Amino acid sequence: MTISRSLDQADIAALRSTVRGAVHRPTDPGYPIDGFNVAVSRRPWAVVDVLDADDVAAVVAFAGDAGMTVAVHSTGHGGTQIDGHSIVVRTGLLDVCNVDPEKRVARIGAGVRWQTVLDAAAPHGLAPLCGSSTTVGVAGFLSGGGIGPLVRTVGASSDHARSITVVTGDGEIIIATPELNPELFWGLRGGKATLGIITEVTVDLLPVPEIYGGALYFDGSEADRIVRAWRDWALALPRVANTSLALLRLPEMPGVPPMLAGRLTVAVRYAGIGDLADHAEILAPMRAVTTPLLDAVGPMPYAAIGAIHADPVDPMPTHEGAALLHDLPDDAIDALLDATGPTSGSALTVVEMRLLGGAFADEPTVRSALCHRDAALTLTTIGVLAPPIAEAVIGDSGRTIDGMAPWSTGGRLPNFAASSDPAVNATCYDDDTRSWLAALADQHDRRGVLRVGQVMRA
Ligand SMILES: Cc1cc2nc3c(=O)[nH]c(=O)nc-3n(C[C@H](O)[C@H](O)[C@H](O)COP(=O)(O)OP(=O)(O)OC[C@H]3O[C@@H](n4cnc5c(N)ncnc54)[C@H](O)[C@@H]3O)c2cc1C
Incomplete structure (x- = not known):
C-alpha cells in the first residue's frame, strides 16, 4: 500500500478535528502501543483512542481519502506488525460491559477483556465463554472464532454471539445478527478484521457458576508415558470432558510454583461442567498414570477459569507456531518428543495440544466463517x-511444527495464526470461505482501507 499523497500538519489537524478521541503521533506520550506480545513492531502513522463507532468511521473515512490503511489494536495478544502506512484504531476506551441476568446476555465493548465480563457475570451465576487467557480481548477473540477450555462441550465461543456492531472499510456502522446482515454476521465470526472493526458484541451467558477444572503437572522425565496415556484417554472422552496437554519449560520467576520452574513438566489440563463428581471419575485414569508433582484440579468458581491454563499476563516478546492435527498415532508422539521432549534441548516454553471434537465439530445453528x-x-x-534462548526459539518452533507435518491438516485456526502473510492467512479457511470473505470484503471496503494485517483478501 502506498500513501497517495504526503501527509502534513494540516492532515493531522484534519484527523483531530474529525474524531472525538485523542489522536497521537509518534512524538506524543500517548503514541506507544502497549500490548501482550512486545516482539510485534507497531509504528503506525498515528494512533486514535476511539470513543465510539462514529470515531472509528471517521478514522476509516480519513484513511480512505489519504490512501492509508487502518489496523485495530486492543490488548496485543495476537497483533501483527503495523507500519507508517496505517492508522491504528485503539479500542481500550470502548469499555461498556453490561450483564442482563434475565436475558442471560452481556453487551461488551471492543476494548473489554474477558476477565471483566467474568467478574460482571459471576454474581449472577453466569458464565461468558472466554478462552484460556482471561486477559485476551473479547472482540479480537470472537473475531477469530474463539475456542475456550469448554470448547468440546459448548462449541466455538463465537457460536454464542448474538449481535455484533461493526464499522466497515466503507465507514458504515452496521449491526449484524443472524437475521440482520447475516452475511456479515457469518464472516465477522472467524474472519478476524477482514470485514470491519467490531465496536460492540452481545454474547450469551451460560448458567455455570462452578466447574471442575485445573491442571495435573507431571515430571517431564516421564513425558513419553504421560503423552501416550493422555492420547489414549483423551481420544475416548465424552464431550462433557475437555482437556489439553502441554509440555512446559517454565522459568524461575514470581508466580511460577518452584516445583514447576526451571525444568520440563507436562501439564494435563481439564475442564468440565455439569455433575462435578462425574468429572473426578473421568479424570481418575490420568491421575493414576503416575504421581503428579502438583494436582491442582477440583471444583472452582467459573470466574477463576483462567487458572486452568495459568497463561502469563505480563507483556513479553513471544514467537508462536501453530498447526491442526487430524490424529496422534505413536509415530506422531515420537516426532513430538524428538523435537520437544526431555532430551531434545528445546527452547520452547510451551508446546500445547488441545483436544477438539465434541460440540466444536458440530455444524453450528448459525453458520460462521470459522x-x-x-x-x-x-x-x-x-x-x-529473550536471552539466553531467543536465538533458538524460532528454529525449534519450526522444527516442532514441521516434524508434525504428516499428521497436520494443513489448516490453522485464525486465533492461533496471527500473520500478515496472505499465504498463512489463507490456511485458516477452506476454499469457499476464502472466496466469500474476500468478496464480502471487496463489497464493504471498496478502497481497501482494511487491507492490512490478518485479513483474507483476494
Ligand atoms: C496467552 C494467550 C492465550 C490465548 N488463548 C486463546 C484461547 O484459549 N482461545 C483462542 O481462541 N485464542 C486464544 N488466544 C489467541 C487470541 O484469541 C488472539 O490472539 C486474539 O486475536 C487476541 O485478541 P486481542 O484483541 O486480545 O489482541 P490484539 O492483538 O489487540 O488483536 C489481535 C487481532 O484481533 C483482531 N481484532 C482485535 N480487535 C478487533 C476488533 N475490535 N474488530 C475486529 N478485529 C479485531 C484483529 O485482527 C487484531 O489484529 C490466546 C492468545 C494468547 C497470547
Missing part, C-alpha cells in the same frame, strides 16, 4: 524471544 471444525487437535508452540 473453518477446520473437523480437526482432532490443535498444536501450538510458544517461545520467549
Whole structure:
C-alpha cells in the first residue's frame, strides 16, 4: 500500500478535528502501543483512542481519502506488525460491559477483556465463554472464532454471539445478527478484521457458576508415558470432558510454583461442567498414570477459569507456531518428543495440544466463517524471544511444527495464526470461505482501507 499523497500538519489537524478521541503521533506520550506480545513492531502513522463507532468511521473515512490503511489494536495478544502506512484504531476506551441476568446476555465493548465480563457475570451465576487467557480481548477473540477450555462441550465461543456492531472499510456502522446482515454476521465470526472493526458484541451467558477444572503437572522425565496415556484417554472422552496437554519449560520467576520452574513438566489440563463428581471419575485414569508433582484440579468458581491454563499476563516478546492435527498415532508422539521432549534441548516454553471434537465439530445453528471444525487437535508452540534462548526459539518452533507435518491438516485456526502473510492467512479457511470473505470484503471496503494485517483478501 502506498500513501497517495504526503501527509502534513494540516492532515493531522484534519484527523483531530474529525474524531472525538485523542489522536497521537509518534512524538506524543500517548503514541506507544502497549500490548501482550512486545516482539510485534507497531509504528503506525498515528494512533486514535476511539470513543465510539462514529470515531472509528471517521478514522476509516480519513484513511480512505489519504490512501492509508487502518489496523485495530486492543490488548496485543495476537497483533501483527503495523507500519507508517496505517492508522491504528485503539479500542481500550470502548469499555461498556453490561450483564442482563434475565436475558442471560452481556453487551461488551471492543476494548473489554474477558476477565471483566467474568467478574460482571459471576454474581449472577453466569458464565461468558472466554478462552484460556482471561486477559485476551473479547472482540479480537470472537473475531477469530474463539475456542475456550469448554470448547468440546459448548462449541466455538463465537457460536454464542448474538449481535455484533461493526464499522466497515466503507465507514458504515452496521449491526449484524443472524437475521440482520447475516452475511456479515457469518464472516465477522472467524474472519478476524477482514470485514470491519467490531465496536460492540452481545454474547450469551451460560448458567455455570462452578466447574471442575485445573491442571495435573507431571515430571517431564516421564513425558513419553504421560503423552501416550493422555492420547489414549483423551481420544475416548465424552464431550462433557475437555482437556489439553502441554509440555512446559517454565522459568524461575514470581508466580511460577518452584516445583514447576526451571525444568520440563507436562501439564494435563481439564475442564468440565455439569455433575462435578462425574468429572473426578473421568479424570481418575490420568491421575493414576503416575504421581503428579502438583494436582491442582477440583471444583472452582467459573470466574477463576483462567487458572486452568495459568497463561502469563505480563507483556513479553513471544514467537508462536501453530498447526491442526487430524490424529496422534505413536509415530506422531515420537516426532513430538524428538523435537520437544526431555532430551531434545528445546527452547520452547510451551508446546500445547488441545483436544477438539465434541460440540466444536458440530455444524453450528448459525453458520460462521470459522473453518477446520473437523480437526482432532490443535498444536501450538510458544517461545520467549529473550536471552539466553531467543536465538533458538524460532528454529525449534519450526522444527516442532514441521516434524508434525504428516499428521497436520494443513489448516490453522485464525486465533492461533496471527500473520500478515496472505499465504498463512489463507490456511485458516477452506476454499469457499476464502472466496466469500474476500468478496464480502471487496463489497464493504471498496478502497481497501482494511487491507492490512490478518485479513483474507483476494
Ligand atoms: C496467552 C494467550 C492465550 C490465548 N488463548 C486463546 C484461547 O484459549 N482461545 C483462542 O481462541 N485464542 C486464544 N488466544 C489467541 C487470541 O484469541 C488472539 O490472539 C486474539 O486475536 C487476541 O485478541 P486481542 O484483541 O486480545 O489482541 P490484539 O492483538 O489487540 O488483536 C489481535 C487481532 O484481533 C483482531 N481484532 C482485535 N480487535 C478487533 C476488533 N475490535 N474488530 C475486529 N478485529 C479485531 C484483529 O485482527 C487484531 O489484529 C490466546 C492468545 C494468547 C497470547
